[in-house]
Each structure stands twice: as structure tokens, then as C-alpha cells.
């Protein structure tokens with residue numbers, strides 16, 4: 001997931017970013033409201049962690065503009081303001097969840113997982129595909145019950161392909177998904193990277209197909225004649 005953290009408290013932003021990166025998410029940071037507004041109108045994100053008290057433009061206004069552009073990006077408001085009025089206003093403006101500071105990072109991580117599940121309409125935090133099982137909460141991939149050793153980037157790509165199983169994922173979508181990791185910033189790097197991933201998935205029989213001129217695809221498990 002590509003996550004934008006909008007937070008003017010540098011220490012808190014860094015702590016949240018570290019926790020999200022640990023879960024193999026790709027993290028960007030905006031320290032003011034106008035910076036967030038610019039990032040959200042020019043780049044694609046899956047989730048925004050939005051503070052309300054921000055320099056130059058407050059979080060409510062960032063959210064109002066975001067929903068005015070009909071963006072469906074997931075938003076969790078993280079704020080010290082805990083009056084019912086603020087919560088109602090935030091949710092009415094289109095926030096998906098609301099967490100009051102100070103919060104435990106573990107609770108934030110659990111809420112992020114819950115939102116991802118809801119967004120992908122998945123009942124649990126596991127995706128099963130043939131012999132593969134992706135534990136999105138534990139950030140591990142298993143093949144026939146045995147863990148597959150993957151780097152955080154490889155795990156993020158497998159997750160993207162499995163969440164969109166049966167649909168083509170373009171190289172550009174992979175580059176965007178991995179935004180922030182400099183060694184995966186070109187489509188050539190993506191090719192090298194998918195090659196490594198294929199070798200690691202070889203034993204599972206799960207194939208990452210190349211769709212010429214378009215991108216990559218993991219077919220639905222039931223679509224394979226031998227599945």
C-alpha cells in the first residue's frame with residue numbers, strides 16, 4: 001500500500017512511518033496541509049493518515065478538497081482533538097476511521113489492516129491462492145505452510161498481484177506501488193525484480209505471467225487447468 005502520512009510533528013511522523021515501512025508499506029510524508037493537498041492531487045495513494053492541526057491548511061480542509069476531487073483513497077484521521085463534534089465532522093467529510101492521540105502503534109496497524117481488508121472486501125487478513133497463503137497482518141508468505149523468504153519489496157509486489165488476482169498489473173503500477181524505494185524506480189528494475197520473485201515462487205507452481213506490452217498477472221487459482 002502507498003501511504004501518505006500528513007503530520008507536522010516530525011518525531012510522531014517518523015515513528016508512524018517506521019511502523020508502516022516495517023509492514024512493507026511504501027510511505028511518503030507531508031508536514032503541512034498545503035503540501036498534503038499538492039501530493040494528493042498529483043500522486044496516487046491507497047491510504048492517508050491525516051492529522052487535523054496542520055500549518056497553512058488544516059486537515060479538515062485537506063479532506064474536504066480530497067473528497068471534492070472524488071478521490072476514494074482511504075483516510076484515517078489521527079488527532080489530539082477528541083470532541084464528538086470533531087469526530088462527527090471528520091467522518092461526515094469522508095474519513096474512513098478516526099484515531100485519537102496518543103494511540104498505540106499496534107492499534108493503528110490493526111486499523112490499517114482492517115481498512116485494507118474492507119477496501120478489498122476480504123473477510124480475513126489472509127489471501128489463499130493455490131498452495132500460497134499470504135498473511136497480510138503478519139507480513140509473511142507461505143507455500144504449503146512453509147514460509148517463503150521474501151524481501152519487503154518482493155512481498156509488497158506479491159501482495160499487489162494477489163489482491164488483483166486475475167487482473168493485469170502494469171509495470172508503472174508496480175513502480176508507483178514501490179515509490180520511495182530507489183532501486184525499483186524504473187520499469188527495467190521491475191523486470192529484474194519480477195524475475196527474482198518468479199524464481200522464489202517456482203516451487204509453488206504459481207506463475208507470474210507476462211502480458212506483453214501491458215504488465216504482469218497472477219491468474220485466479222481456479223482458472224488454471226491443473227489447479
Ligand code: CA
Pocket residue numbers: 007008009051052053054
Ligand atoms: Ca499537528
